[in-house]
Amino acid sequence: MPTNRQWILRRRPTGEIGPEDLELVETQTPELKDGEVLVRTTYLSLDPTNRIWMSDQDQYLPPVEIGDVMRGGVIGVVEQSNSPDLHVGQIVNPGLGGWQDYTVLPAAMARPSLQIPGVPMTAYMSALGATGLTAWFGLMDIGKPQPGETVVVSAAAGAVGSIVGQLAKLKGCRVIGIAGSPDKCRWLTEELGFDAAIDYRNEDVGAALDRHAPNGVDINFENVGGEIMDAVIARMNNFSRMPLCGMISTYNIDGQIPGPKDFARVLMRRILIKGFIVIDYLPRAAEAMAELIPLVASGQIKWKTHAVDGLENAAEAVKLLFSGAHDGKLLVRVSPEPNT
Amino acid sequence: MPTNRQWILRRRPTGEIGPEDLELVETQTPELKDGEVLVRTTYLSLDPTNRIWMSDQDQYLPPVEIGDVMRGGVIGVVEQSNSPDLHVGQIVNPGLGGWQDYTVLPAAMARPSLQIPGVPMTAYMSALGATGLTAWFGLMDIGKPQPGETVVVSAAAGAVGSIVGQLAKLKGCRVIGIAGSPDKCRWLTEELGFDAAIDYRNEDVGAALDRHAPNGVDINFENVGGEIMDAVIARMNNFSRMPLCGMISTYNIDGQIPGPKDFARVLMRRILIKGFIVIDYLPRAAEAMAELIPLVASGQIKWKTHAVDGLENAAEAVKLLFSGAHDGKLLVRVSPEPNT
Structure with missing residues (x-):
């Protein structure tokens, strides 16, 4: 069995992730038991929620324990199989995996990945x-866009936001x-068809x-929190909706994160605010995929991935999410894509 | 035509309503035009929202203008009629009326009141x-109570809260x-069947x-805002709901009213927050009334009114809402009930 590099959570970060918070260690992968497979990680997904999992704040999954392998979404290839259900070379998506080269797990938990001709492997990570499910369910199930309505998306050039905006355009x-930059704003308006983009670093x-x-604003797809959220809420219309997807501006802050500065407006404008987490929607994934697959396959929805090479760079790369110095969906290429 | 006493908004209150904010003046009621009726006010409804209407903050109706008659809900009796549609002596509910002895208005706007044998006139004001519609729609349409769930109601001995709690009990x-007092808490548990009551003035x-x-808490019917709201939100469960009915703890504060202190919890627990105003539900009133009328007529739902005598006492009486020194639905008895 191959040697396995694993990122271990050594302590909970205070503010930004520091060099002593995570450690890359080498271990030996265990022998496969009956029904188990060995999966080599191809891509590791880096997401704002990684920072939440490193903390012990109240959250939607148990925090990663100190001493445990850091949790993350992965896609990979079956390299050894002790199960009749999966064969060597098969591409699988074990749902929640870890920041490591290899995962040993029961075949039943290593779900075969979608494979659509002409669609690259990175699409199944974005x-x-x-990412796509988060965008679709937050917008459709909570936002319920109607033709002619005005939709604001924060972190709009990000993995989720860029899909949300394109879906909202398709809904009229x-x-x-x-x-957070002129380049990102240009990408939104010139490539993705957004009606307007606001560079929050250079504009009020x-x-x-x-x-x-x-x-005014009918839907605020909220990814950011803080002052940007307040600026949008101040312009939300009667009966407007705010799918609360994340508050990335606050994840490096210790302690409680305050809500809207003008909460009376939620009452006066009869605003709906709903927090959501994509895992709640997994049982309904087919609804979203029925719409997303043809849109992605036909190129009607565009998306970018930003792949950093090497598992050893994961801890540094995750900081890009908070500085915004990446472009689209952030991945770590842990090993080469298989020849499919 | 009779002389009319009217409370005029002279200036917008700063903090608590002060003696120079409202003035009681005497005017002459105008002659009736064709199709108009003269309604003598029997009861004037005093509600926390009166304080909102006196301010010029962003709100759901236009604020009362300086120099205008103060707005309020009323029920009254037709004293003169220039319309074939309404006869003298008929009890009418003009929807939004004013703080005054008499109102002249088109017959079409003076809707005949419900009249159910054995049900006193004050019920149609509570x-x-x-009040009943606010309780019913906030709980049923937003809260969506399920048997076995835990419901918390703030301002529970108030006009709306006391109905909410009884409806939630009926839903299992x-x-x-x-x-805000041991007596109120006793009324909730001993008379209304609440499972428990918390005296916020004497308990943590x-x-x-x-x-x-x-x-934990599945539904927080929020009437109060501030620290009490935060204490409840801190205990709200996954997929819990918070109908935001009002924030009476904050209405005497100038400037913006901050939202939940721990807004990340709205995301982590996937909480739904929805502001609502009863006027939005008036087109659907029959849904609620179909359930409320038999419950009230049969005594299964109990309610209290606290009537202050004399229009001249309205400005002082509205302060009772904020001190909590009233008991149930607060009304001003402007003139005697007609013999019905």
Whole structure:
């Protein structure tokens, strides 16, 4: 059995992730038992929620324990199989995996990946993975977009936000994205068809919203929290909706994260706010995939991945999510893609 | 035509309503035009929202203008009629009326009141009026109570809260009320059948919730805001709901009212928060009334009214809402009930 490199959570970060919070160690993969498979990680997904899992705040899954392998979404290839259900070379998506080269697990838990001709493997980690499902369910199930409505998406050039905005356009909405650079804003309007984009590092978000959303905001797909959230809420219309997907601006802050500064507006404007986590929607994934697969396969929905090479760079790479210095869905290429 | 006393909004209150904010003046009622009626006010409804209407904060109706008659819910009797549609002596409910002895308005706007044998007139201003509708729609349409769930109601001995708790009991929920005195708490548990009541003036609300709701909170019917809201949110379960009915603890505060202190919990626990205003539900009133009328007529739902005598006492009486020194639905008896 091969040697396995694993990132171990050594202590809970305070603020930004520091060099002593995670450690890369070498271990030996265990022998396969009956019904088990050995999966070589191809891509590791890096997500804002990784930072939540490193903390011991109240959260939707148990935090990663100190001394445990860091948790993460992975896609990989069966390299050894002790099960009739999976063969060597098969591409599998074990749902929640770990920051490591290899995973040994029961075949039943290593679900075969989607494989669509012409669609690259990275799509199953982004537009056709948890990212796409997050975008689709948050927008459709909570946001319920109607033609002609105005939709604002924060972290709009991010993995989820960029899909949300394109889906909202397909539903006939006016879409305004908030992102952190002129290049990202250009990508949103020129490549993805957003109606407008606001560069929050170089523009006053409130004033820009007044310009781009003169009739107010009907859906705020909230990824960021803090001041940007407040600027959008201040412009939300009667009966507007706010799918609360994340609050990345706050994940490096210890202690409680305050809610909207003007909460009376939630009452006066009869706003709906709903927190959601994509795992709740997995039983309904087929609803979203029925719409997402043809859109991705036909190129009607565009998406980017930003792959950092080498498992050894995972701890450094995850910081890109918070600096915004990446482009689209952030992955670590842990080993080469198999020849499929 | 009779002389009319009217409360005029002279300036917007800062903090508590002060003696120079409202002025009682005498005017002459205008002559009736064709199709108009003269309605003598029997009861004036005093509600926390009166304080909102006096301010110029962002709100769900236009604020009352300086110099205008103060707005309020009323029930009254037709004293003169210039319309074939309404006869003298008929009891009418003009929806939004004013703080005044008499109202002249088109007959079409003075809707005939419900009249159910054995049910007193005050019921149409409370359990079978906007109060009952607020309780029913907030709980049923947003809270969606399921048997066995735990429901917390703040301002539970208030007009709306007391109905909410009884409806939730009828739906098979465990109901915990938060109120401001031992007497109110006793009324909730001994008369209304609440499972528990917390006296927020004499108990630590968080500790009491831990004791009375050991499995957490599924619905928080939110009337109060501030620290009590935070104590409840800290104990809300996965997929719990928070109909946001009001935030009376904050209405005398100038400036913005902050939201939950721990907003990350809304995400982690996938909480739904929805502001609502009863006027949005008026087109669906029949749904609620079909359930409320038999419950009130049969005495299965209990309710209290606290009537202050004399229009001249309205400005002082509205303060009772904020001190909590009233008991049930607060009304002003502007003139005697007609002999019906």
